[in-house]
Amino acid sequence: MLSPPPAPDRGLSPPCPALARRDRVAHVNPGDARAFFNRYGPMVHRRALSILGNDADAQEATQEVFIRALSGLESFDPRASLSTWMYRITTNYCLNKLRDAKRRRELFEQHVKPTAPRASTAKASTDLVALRKVLAEADTDQSTAAVYVYVDGMSHAEVADILGVSRRTVGNLIARFLEFAQGRLAPAQGGAI
Numbered sequence: 001m002l003s004p005p006p007a008p009d010r011g012l013s014p015p016c017p018a019l020a021r022r023d024r025v026a027h028v029n030p031g032d033a034r035a036f037f038n039r040y041g042p043m044v045h046r047r048a049l050s051i052l053g054n055d056a057d058a059q060e061a062t063q064e065v066f067i068r069a070l071s072g073l074e075s076f077d078p079r080a081s082l083s084t085w086m087y088r089i090t091t092n093y094c095l096n097k098l099r100d101a102k103r104r105r106e107l108f109e110q111h112v113k114p115t116a117p118r119a120s121t122a123k124a125s126t127d128l129v130a131l132r133k134v135l136a137e138a139d140t141d142q143s144t145a146a147v148y149v150y151v152d153g154m155s156h157a158e159v160a161d162i163l164g165v166s167r168r169t170v171g172n173l174i175a176r177f178l179e180f181a182q183g184r185l186a187p188a189q190g191g192a193i
Helices: 030-052 055-071 082-111 123-137 140-151 156-163 167-188
Strands: none
Touching: 030 055, 030 082, 030 140, 055 082, 082 123, 082 140, 082 156, 123 140, 123 167, 140 156, 140 167, 156 167
């Protein structure tokens, strides 16, 4: 009986021996974890920084993403790309962090009275805050697709591959996100986007 052909290489050499195994991973030794971090750490940090906009938050997110990835290795499908898997974990973690921050602000404003009016900030800073607020309030799939397309500059085909959906679905997600964002941003900008 013939054994199945090996999985396509995809141009990535295994970052560490534990991740190269096709069986379930019970434990990753410190050397393997270090190699894994050295290979994917910069990508994860850049991704977190582009979504969160703050280096301290991006560093915290990078650590949390690696903790989650290493503890969830058994769920990784070795036929997939590790970089795509790490990219997706990072995006989901950062979007959830934005949503959690929004909820904390809502609770704070609901239960604690502000003592002084807030000073206005520069328009660019205000726009960035508004964008992050829209991303936090939008549907998870829509905001994920929007970040991939508008922040990362990916094509609809690339996003479809990462999300495991069709290009048409990505287009629909982007259209719904834009409609949602225009509805949220238009009142703040005097009716014009």
